[in-house]
Amino acid sequence: MNSKSRTPKLALILGSLTIDSILVLGAEIAGFFLRFGRTEGPFPRPNFADFLKIILPIIVLRLLCFFIYGLYDKPKYKTTYDTVLNIIKATTASTLVIMVAAFLFRAFAYPRTVIFYSWFLTIILIIAWRILARRLINLVLGKDYFISHTLIVGTDHSAQRIATRLLREAHISRRLVGFISLSRTADPQPENPFHLGGIDEIPRLIDLYPIDEVVIASQMPKETVLSIFALFSQTDVVFRIVPSLYEATIGSMAGSPTELVPMISPISNRVIRYKDLKRLIDTAASILGLIIFSPLLLLIALAVKLSSSGPVLYRQERAGLHGQPFLVYKFRTMFADSEADGPEFARPNDPRCTRVGRFLRRFRLDELPQLYNVLINEMSLIGPRPERPYFVRELVEKIPFYAERLEVKPGITGWAQVTYGYSTSTTEHREKLLYDIFYLENMSFALDVLIVIKTLGVILRGKGAQ
Numbered sequence: 001m002n003s004k005s006r007t008p009k010l011a012l013i014l015g016s017l018t019i020d021s022i023l024v025l026g027a028e029i030a031g032f033f034l035r036f037g038r039t040e041g042p043f044p045r046p047n048f049a050d051f052l053k054i055i056l057p058i059i060v061l062r063l064l065c066f067f068i069y070g071l072y073d074k075p076k077y078k079t080t081y082d083t084v085l086n087i088i089k090a091t092t093a094s095t096l097v098i099m100v101a102a103f104l105f106r107a108f109a110y111p112r113t114v115i116f117y118s119w120f121l122t123i124i125l126i127i128a129w130r131i132l133a134r135r136l137i138n139l140v141l142g143k144d145y146f147i148s149h150t151l152i153v154g155t156d157h158s159a160q161r162i163a164t165r166l167l168r169e170a171h172i173s174r175r176l177v178g179f180i181s182l183s184r185t186a187d188p189q190p191e192n193p194f195h196l197g198g199i200d201e202i203p204r205l206i207d208l209y210p211i212d213e214v215v216i217a218s219q220m221p222k223e224t225v226l227s228i229f230a231l232f233s234q235t236d237v238v239f240r241i242v243p244s245l246y247e248a249t250i251g252s253m254a255g256s257p258t259e260l261v262p263m264i265s266p267i268s269n270r271v272i273r274y275k276d277l278k279r280l281i282d283t284a285a286s287i288l289g290l291i292i293f294s295p296l297l298l299l300i301a302l303a304v305k306l307s308s309s310g311p312v313l314y315r316q317e318r319a320g321l322h323g324q325p326f327l328v329y330k331f332r333t334m335f336a337d338s339e340a341d342g343p344e345f346a347r348p349n350d351p352r353c354t355r356v357g358r359f360l361r362r363f364r365l366d367e368l369p370q371l372y373n374v375l376i377n378e379m380s381l382i383g384p385r386p387e388r389p390y391f392v393r394e395l396v397e398k399i400p401f402y403a404e405r406l407e408v409k410p411g412i413t414g415w416a417q418v419t420y421g422y423s424t425s426t427t428e429h430r431e432k433l434l435y436d437i438f439y440l441e442n443m444s445f446a447l448d449v450l451i452v453i454k455t456l457g458v459i460l461r462g463k464g465a466q
Contacts, residue, residue, distance in 0.1 A: 013072050016133070017063060020071075023125040024062045028055050031117030051114075061097060062122065065090040068274050068445060071130075080131070087126050093446060095119045148238075149210045151177045153228060154218025155195060162217045177209050182220055199224070202231045215240045274443050275408075281448075282381050286374040293368055300331055300365060307356040310336035313369060318386035321409045325389055326378045329369035333357025362462045364455075370412045382448045383411025384436040398426050405436045408443070415439035415447070418454035 032051055066072065069090040071083070078086075098115060152163045159179065167174050178196035196205055205211065214237055216225060229239065290297075301312045314332040317325050334352040353361065360366040373379040379386065384405040387395070395402045416435035423432045439447070 012137070016072060019129055019133075020063060020066060020126060021059050023129055024059045024122055025055060027121035027125055028058060028114075028118045030121055031114045034117045035113045058094075058098060058118075062091070062094045064277070065094040066126075068277060069093070083130050084127055087130070088123055089446075091119055091122050091126070147173045147175050148212045149177050150174045150213045150215055151196075151205070151209075151211050152179045153182070153199075153214060153216045154220075155179045155181050156218050159217035162215065166215065174213070177205075177211055180205075182218060182224065199228065199231075202228070206232070206235060211235070211237055213238045213240060274445065277445065278380060278382075278443075278448070279377070281445075282374050282377075285381055286371045289368075289371045290375070293371075296365075297368060300360065300368070303356050304331050304354075304360075308332075308335055308354045317389060318410065319389045319392040319406060320378055320386060321406065323389075323392065323403070323406050326373070326386075328379070328386060329372055331357075331360055331366040331369060333361050333366050363459050364413075367412050374412065378409070380409040380411045381413070382439075382451050383408050383414050384439070385414055385417060386410035395426065395429055399430045399433060401437070402429075402433055404440065405433065408440060413451060413455040415451055418451055418458055 032048065036048075066087075069086040070078075071086055071090065095115060095118075099112075102112070102115070150163075150166065152159055163176060163179070167176055176194060178194040180196055180202065181198045183198045214228070214232060216228065216239070225241075232239070304312045310332055312332060314330045314334075315327045316330070318328045320326045333354065334350070334357055335354060357366070370379055374381055392402075392406075414436070415438060416432045420428075420432045420435050423429045
């Protein structure tokens with residue numbers, strides 16, 4: 001993104017936050033009026049002053065959900081369908097939190113009918129404002145603001161066909177910057193003015209052209225794809241990959257339902273808007289968990305100590321965020337020196353497990369000490385399970401895009417764990433990777449809540465590792 005397009009970005013976000021706050025305030029007050037009407041003077045009679053006291057936290061909650069669902073991030077890449085859907089999701093999510101708070105805290109007097117009215121009015125007002133804002137921005141900043149300047153990597157017939165469809169048929173307005181050859185260096189072709197050279201020309205093109213989006217439209221080695229990502233690492237560019245390239249490596253995944261040319265975004269370039277809230281939740285939950293489970297932790301420690309010789313806690317090096325090694329803490333579930341012959345994947349009914357260890361693994365109680373890892377910011381409650389560096393090096397070499405799961409902190413539990421289960425071979429790790437990538441692409445508070453619920457189900461049914 002060039003400096004001209006970056007200049008109004010902050011002003012637009014601040015303006016949007018201000019207008020959203022006013023509209024949410026208006027929706028709340030209008031909802032209250034619709035429920036109680038006006039009986040004396042300009043204000044409704046029952047508890048209006050008390051109602052005003054809780055509006056500020058509600059506004060903050062609504063705006064936080066708007067932020068989490070991407071309403072302030074890269075509007076030019078979002079269709080009207082995407083915007084409307086995210087507004088409904090964000091408003092519904094914040095409304096559910098309000099309903100839970102109203103149920104748990106009786107002092108939080110928030111009439112149920114007002115909740116429904118404000119939910120409906122907020123959705124209508126924010127959608128109308130977003131549609132109007134797009135037209136106002138076009139008038140003030142020009143229609144170019146919502147045009148995505150697109151660079152196509154690839155020059156074959158398939159890449160040209162994809163470029164034609166993107167420019168003519170897609171629901172996102174695009175303007176073609178040009179095509180890049182897959183060779184490291186390539187002279188521009190006089191007969192094709194949109195052919196801008198080879199991959200080594202990319203740094204020059206970044207300074208020369210406004211580039212908002214890069215579409216990798218031809219088959220190429222994984223190493224070439226990663227090298228292109230690296231060239232744009234200091235920019236605000238959005239990457240798209242034609243699914244056939246992805247399918248050839250790890251499987252198929254759906255793109256946006258509004259795009260006639262289905263594409264996906266690589267994990268490494270996806271902005272994880274949820275990460276700040278996620279860290280706050282991790283800190284609070286780890287402190288609370290260590291306090292609540294402290295009696296259980298002591299009982300488990302005693303059982304492990306009495307069941308077999310060796311330390312109570314098992315410390316093992318794992319690969320964390322960006323592959324950085326850290327020590328993960330678990331209750332010891334195997335006999336001492338169980339890996340005297342070298343590291344190996346755990347397996348069902350592993351004979352190396354003690355009797356107490358097998359029980360702990362079945363109900364996943366051996367993972368409780370990892371709340372400490374969460375507290376010191378080495379792990380998250382939810383995320384891909386951390387693997388040992390020895391296995392990570394092996395899997396990165398054998399499974400394309402395996403390293404993408406290292407773009408977020410590992411978790412105590414995760415979507416792959418509750419959906420796929422444990423993996424004991426390279427083939428199973430390849431299949432399980434799809435679930436980890438699904439989580440990285442769809443990370444949200446709602447999905448984390450679902451994973452927690454599924455994890456509790458696994459624990460209660462004793463469906464952990466055997």
